[in-house]
Amino acid sequence: MGKPTGFMDYERHSRSERDPAKRTNDWDIYTLPLEEAELERQGARCMDCGIPTCHTGTMINGMTSGCPVHHLIPEWNDLVFQGQWEEALKREHKMNNFPEFTGLACPAPCEGACVLGINEPPVAIRSIELEIINKGFENGWVQPEPPKTRTDKKVAVVGSGPAGLACAAQLNKAGHHVTVFERHDRVGGLLTYGIPEMKLPYSVVERRVKLLEAEGITFITNTEVGKDYPISSLQSEFDAIVLCGGATKARDVNVEGRKLKGIHYAMDFLHANTKSLLDSNLEDGQYISAKDKDVVVIGGGDTGVDCLATSLRHKCKSLTQFDIYEKRGEVRAADNPWPQWPVIHRVEYGQKEAAAVFGKDPRAYAVMTKKFVGDENGHVKEIHTINVETITDENGQRIRKEIPGTEKVWPAQLVLLAIGFSGPEQDFLQKMNVETDEYSNVKAEYGKYKTNIEGIFAAGDMRRGQSLIVWAINEGREAARECDRYLMGETNLP
Structure with a gap:
């Protein structure tokens, strides 16, 4: 904690917005970045709490409190205050594969649980998070990191939304051969076609997808499993399957x-x-x-x-x-x-x-x-x-x-x-013979992610029901860990 009085010395400033009337004439992103010096001051507002709750990621009364991916928020806030942006990026990527997605489209439950927010405006966590990753791309710090060695295991991930992408990224880090199936023409699921361009530009999604491709992940688009690609082929050609198809049945x-x-x-x-x-x-x-x-x-x-x-x-x-x-x-x-x-x-x-x-x-x-x-x-x-x-x-x-x-x-x-949404589409799950719970979601215990079928896992909205992007990333990462454990008998994934 570089400045113990930062939360008293500086007022909260988050990303500003373009003129609300003028911006309706285009599809450009509606927010504007903060200056680097201002961001460093915002980092100084982090209080070095004895028990920080910003990264707890729990559910209280049916609502998310704190960050579900357990972001190391106090650490990278302090690093930003000290001007150590590249090191801040390393800490940010440690727990979140896609901080550019959450920085733009997450409602920031971390800020709702910020200790400073008890009686003052909370730390501008989301704005800082976004500028760390933006600076990382601008300075060339974000580069493909393919695994140094490969296993002989093949994993299919069905769905390329935030859960599927996070799961694929982690399984690829473990050295497995990962193929992601997406029924639409572009990768990204909800990130691409559920969030408008002025809020989360497709160029941001595409930039990350190209990075994942460079790391060795295969993406197959315009392919609906169970329709364009037989389920029998999926089960025979892959050693494990992770279902990340989302909850797309609208209320x-x-x-x-x-x-x-x-x-x-x-x-x-x-x-x-x-x-x-x-x-x-x-x-x-x-x-x-x-x-x-x-x-x-x-x-x-x-x-x-x-x-x-x-x-x-x-x-x-x-x-x-x-x-x-x-x-x-x-x-x-x-x-x-x-x-x-x-x-x-x-x-x-x-x-x-x-x-x-x-x-x-x-x-x-x-x-x-x-x-x-x-x-x-x-x-x-x-x-x-x-x-x-x-x-x-x-x-x-x-x-x-x-x-x-x-x-x-x-x-x-x-x-x-x-x-809202009432759950995942049932036809596909019935074809897979996967059991569902009383809410029509895939039946798989949180933290385990195993379905009733050997070698098939589920994560994200398809398992938990309609939720936040950051929960999807959390579940994708954790399902990858359990899938890796299933394939190898042990795992080093977080």
Whole structure:
């Protein structure tokens, strides 16, 4: 700890943002880097806590507290303060294969658990994390590191999202021959097609994928296992298999008019937009356009925010985001103490943009959809809603209580459902004869990752259900460790 009074001497500064109205005219990344001197001051705010909780990575009341990959945060904060950036990069890479992904797209539960955050703004951990890896690439410190020796073992990783990539990277370090199967045309899974370009540019994903290829990993795209590539071949040609296919079965709303045209899952909207953008800068027209439409996004989470930002760049007519919950407070409630994730009111990038373009925050709180109404062509034209109160019954279950007299009709020619995912796609798992749990996820114990079939493991959202990128990386790394142990009888992987 280089400056014991740093947390008192310096105020928190994180990455700044481009003008929210102007940036809706392009697809460039919306944040701006901090100057090196400022980053070093931010590193000095780290307190050298007796028991740091930023890297604990635990679940409290169903929410993540601290960093699941157990990042060595105090160490690289201090190294940044001292200007030892290359050494900071080594410490950062020790626990996280892809700090550029988490630095851009993780909600930073590390900051929610920062000890300084008890009574002051927390350390700007995510901003520091991102600039360490950016500086590493800029200075040529990040280079391919293929294993010095190879085993005779072949491993298939199904799915190239954050769990699959982390798993593949670790198994490759152990010297195994790793092949990653991806059903889409580009590697990255959620990182590529689930997060928009202005938040996580594909060039960032592609840069890391090329590095992994240079280290010896084989990627096979446009290949869906069980359809384009027989499961029997997978099982006969590889010594072990790790399933990292994600939780891609979207949650739906069961209300009147759901089958009307113009109502889409958020991921269908985001995926098509990114593919068209990367393929043709949207010139091929192969995407769901929000141009000149009244757009309603149902769902108050990060995916909903991404839908807002994408719709704005299409030049939508109006924009509304339904949140089933009431507006949160500006500070933690009494039943949400530190180090829990702070459940507070936040204004995310897409909401800032909507306010800049349309003059107000796009959110409507405590709103529940009652029905969709269509026009004479079977296309949605409006949504009927009612306000609700969320209460908890004696069994701890949340119940929505409708409030009479709060009915409202909203114009909508495009409705985007961003209410999460219910689990992995079942057809593939049934073909694999892999057992699932009561939530339809692959049944495999956390920390062990073994399925009911010998030599087949599972990790990430396919095993734990919808979660954070950083949990996917954690599980991918740990599943690689257990797969290596299975193949070799022992392991040196963390």
